[in-house]
Amino acid sequence: MIVYNCPLVPFEFFKALGIQSRRIENTGCEFDRLSPNLCSLCRRSVASIDKNDVLVWIDSCDSSRRTSDFLKLTNKIFELHVPVTSDEEAVSRLSDDLKILWRSLKAVFGNVSDEKLYEVHSDFQKQMALLEKTLREDLNEAKRLYEQIISEKWVGSTQRRGKPILILGAPVEENIVKIIEESGGYAINGTCSGPYSMISQIPDRSNVFKNIAYRILNKKLVCMRSAFKRDISKLIDTTKPEAIVLHTIKFCDFYSFDEKELRKTKIPFVVVEDDLTSLANAQMKTRIEALIELLSHQENGIPERFELFVGIDSGSTTTKIVVLDAQAKPLYKNTVKTGAYPVLTAKGLYEEVLAKFKVPRSKIYLVSTGYGRASLDFANERVTEITCHAKGVHFFLPKVKTIIDIGGQDSKVIRVEDGQVVEFAMNDKCAAGTGRFLEVMANILDTPLQKIGKLSLEHKNEVDISSVCTVFAESEVVSLRASGHTREDILYAVHKAIAKRVGTMYERIKGTQPVALTGGVALNEGLKVALERVLNIEIQIPPEPVLTGAFGAAVIGYWANRQ
Amino acid sequence: MSKKSVGFGRILRKYSHKPATVRTLLRLGLSAELTRRRIVALSKNTFTSWTDYLALDAVCGAVNGKKTAWVNMFFPVEILFAFGLNCVSAEGLSGMFASMFLEDLAINKAEAFGICRNLCTFHRTGIGISLLNVLPKPLLVGTTNVLCDGNIPVFTTYSSLNSIPLYAIDVPREDNPQNQSYLTKQLEKTIYSLENQLKKRFNYSKFQQILMMEKESLDMLMEEYPKLCENPISMELYQHVNVLYALHLRPYQLLNAAKALSEERKPSKDDKTRLLWLHLAPYYDNDLYSIFGNNSRFLIATSEFEWDWFYWKPDPQRPIESLAQKLLRNPEVGDLSKRAAFVTKLASDFKVQGVVHFSHWGCKQSSGSIFLLKEKFEQLGIPFLSLDGDAVDHTNQSSAQYRTRVEAFLEMIK
């Protein structure tokens, strides 16, 4: 078996030799001798290699090269340098290297004539051209062709059902396709695990090695390692996506560079960072769902008439419920700790409502949101907290254009127009910039969490905490304390530090006034002031900012019912 | 240098919303410091005083803004100098911002622009600096794909932000005749394109002369090598960084430094514990500076980028081929075994008792397979510390952690 790391390999060789090949794949198990700061895909795919596999390895990126440092110790490996440039010299260089690789592979797998290679190559060319055509016409046929040509599994939708969503960035697996399909879209895989990365300009030279080299170097969608040749606009023109998911892999830095290009297109997009864990999967799900919700402005109304509209926000620390009547008048609200059993907690809250209002279940429209939303299978609809916050704020403060939501575990900045999400940025990777940061700091300073905001406003001097990481900031606070700064001064610095973190998100999505602050942290006066000063804006706070998500969820039902 | 830079940074920060003012202040401040370093070099005439001067010169050009090219550390600057351009190290600019504690301004800018937080801070800060608009636009940017692949998208970004041409050179990872001629052709092509862009003939004899000067200095350094191994010069940690900038960005101006080195006679007895430093070191004032300062009982005998030209001999008769060789013979280009052979050689030549690898956040090429490097040194009985940190972003580290880890390691050696 030949195993390769990147689709820049000469598939023609494998076919001509008649040897099975496959790409390395994520096994879920990390190779811990590779540095933890290396691409998650590399770390998780080493285990997919058997010691008898012959490796054909492209020096695609730093992570790939460092991975091969290890693989050399266990496997037979042929490394191939694929130039980042594609001019005549690059084609000749690669073609010479291909010749050497061809010879070496023949030495391992048995002799095959160059004529045979030529034949395979022209077949390959024809099939490629066909693939390009069928991609426009018949996805099932395209799938069949693709799987036949490179013997890899097709990753992407095969039916054009729902909204076309283009995936760009680092290679994706089935899970993202599933998320997109479940959120009402169909996935067009523009990453190198999909068909578009295979399409090339057609070479016409007599030398088969030059031809293959040319094909490899002249893909229509070039990988980011040759950034100066990459142009995503053509793929966008041909696939006409309604939204784009930019898939980045943790510690693969290449693809975040596409973001600035996406900004130019005006197509809604979202950047997801994947480390191939189930946690990352859940985080990506929230973002992708929110993206697709943003496309479907309440398109489908609810057929029946309802009497009560309930929103449940199942968050990581607290679960909140809000009940509106048929006129959208708030009737009831409640907040409890989520605890270890989020579903039971939410169910309990809901049952209380059922008992209290004595309205038949069929007359209640329930929308769930928050981290636990997906598991609440008794809800009529599940909507991400991003959309819910937008609706919830709009309900109370219809003029608001930007929402800053700082929760216990994450923070978001959402830009809205008329209650409709237009863009958002979200941080759920590091505690800095979330309520968790305040908790930790309150703890070190031995001050009750409820008081820190007020106290911070009594600061006399400006000090700074420079670290963005909670762990480092912690030690900075300790040393500020030791060097005699007052608790008030330090607390103000703590609030400023969060404000700065949130500030970059605000700038990133080009936030505009009026701005509302929601989430549990909104009740903290100190943070409001710090944000106002750092961002040089004025901030409004909706009533009951802790319940904004639940309110929004209930409001979504109410509006759908009115249509 | 560090305290002063931080003070200067504090002033600049006050004007951070006025790029034009920052630009003027930077120009004044840096020119004054450059003059000062030059005077010190002329009067002291030591190896480090010259390299300190040259290292600053490699970033100063950016603020003066005439005919500058931003390049990465391995770009064949000799070609650009022959065209009369002023080469500025993009990594060095990030370092300069870090030394003033101003890198966060740039990093936040880059992040708001969409650059991900895991990208090496040399790159992130560089992009941020471009976005801050405090430096005049360069004429062009140039990069190689070594040592790291991040260079290509990053320099592409510089080029598109400033609407200026990018010269990208693809360096294969193996040294053989085919790759040499491939690289030579690319260099020729680069020269040709530069002639077109600059509307100027390439000055071949100047080019040869540059290589001649480079050869003369490197020959001298090579001659000093055995003596240095016996008797390394003691310098501050940041001066080691300066040396590598001087060597890579000002290779033909090293003569004074090389001469000074051969004249510097050091007392032959030193009982300091010797260490080899791998990869880079932080550019901002931090605890490591004091742990390894001149008064420490530990001596950083050398660092790897001071000798990465070791296997190369400049040949002014065939200058272009020679520059191709310079890239291919660099032991840092290629797989781990080359680098390992080179750094273990340095370790044994300099008779070090320990190795510190500064594992810069986001630098995959240097630290990805560091486990294997550690194993190699351990087989040789040389203790090895991989010190995680950030060479640019002073907020991505904790001085206290550096201190604890390093001191524990040093206690282990002694």
Ligand code: SF4
């Ligand atoms: S995902 Fe990125 S870092 Fe990982 S192998 Fe691919 S290009 Fe390299």
Ligand code: SF4
């Ligand atoms: S530190 Fe590493 S990642 Fe950063 S520029 Fe240098 S080689 Fe590249």
